[in-house]
Structure formats: C-alpha cells, structure tokens
Amino acid sequence: MDIKNYFMLSLSQILQIKKHKFIDASFGEVKKFIILDKIRRSKYKFLILDEPDYSFDNYFIKNYLAKELVEVLKFQSKKLWLVTHNHVLWSEIYGAPGMNKKISYIECKYNNNDGKWEYKQSLNNNNFSFFLENYEADEESYNLRKELYGKYKEGGQ
Numbered sequence: 001m002d003i004k005n006y007f008m009l010s011l012s013q014i015l016q017i018k019k020h021k022f023i024d025a026s027f028g029e030v031k032k033f034i035i036l037d038k039i040r041r042s043k044y045k046f047l048i049l050d051e052p053d054y055s056f057d058n059y060f061i062k063n064y065l066a067k068e069l070v071e072v073l074k075f076q077s078k079k080l081w082l083v084t085h086n087h088v089l090w091s092e093i094y095g096a097p098g099m100n101k102k103i104s105y106i107e108c109k110y111n112n113n114d115g116k117w118e119y120k121q122s123l124n125n126n127n128f129s130f131f132l133e134n135y136e137a138d139e140e141s142y143n144l145r146k147e148l149y150g151k152y153k154e155g156g157q
Helices: 003-008 011-019 027-041 058-075 087-094 128-135 139-153
Strands: 046-050 079-083 104-111 116-123
Touching: 027 058, 058 079, 058 087, 087 128
Parallel strands: 046 079
Antiparallel strands: 104 116
16 A cells, blocks of 8 residues: 555544554554644644644655645635744745745744743745744754755765
C-alpha cells in the first residue's frame, strides 16, 4: 500500500489493518494520519494548532501537513491560528499561491531587561530579520546552513 492511499483511510480502518497485520504501521505513522484526519474533518471555522509539526520529518510536513492546511484554508474558508518554528511548514503555507495575502503575523519576544513579553502584529511581513529571528537561530546560522547545503548540492562533504 503506498503512503498516499494510507493517509486516505479512516483511523478505524488503519487500526483494523494494523490489528490483522496487513500493514505494519508505526505509532508515528498513525500520529501523522490522525493530525491530517482531524484537520480535514474539523467542523470548526477556526483552527488553533500549536506546533502541529512537532516530531514530524520535513518530508511529511512539506508534502502532507502544509498541503492539507493550505487546502483547508483555501477551500473550506477556515481561519487558522498557527504556532510554529519550522521554516518548512511556514514557507510552504506562505509560499502557496494566494496565501501570502491571507496571512498576518504576531511576533512574540521575551524582553530580558524588564521580564515582560512583547507582541507585534504586522500584515504581509516580508522582513528578512523577522524570518531570521523566528525560523533560524540568527543570520550566522542561516548562512552556515546555506553554505553547507550548497556544498552538498555540488557533491562535496
């Protein structure tokens, strides 16, 4: 059974298949199915997802989770409150056609000087420093990752 058909099954079907040993589904695979199924079948108009990408690999996040969220936002007219630190999830949603106009950002930072949280909201934030601070450790880490990916792409170490 290929992975696309696997995700289209209902949870009860998966558990039944697993019980009868037709497929050896890990707990992680069942978790992946559950989150996609919950998003797809939600009857609510507003979804709150706090790091739904936690413990999932970037392949699943890009090819399944992000696509499902975009579909739900576009075609089911739902609103989404998403907390994530995963640059793959964020870029796949933000980069989907027509999505960047639907997204606003709330940036939260803890101020060590006065011990209070600071909040800043903006619409269509294309600020490079915003992305560095929220999805990378800093610009040095971003440049190092970019350099390493370049070396791997060229066939180096």
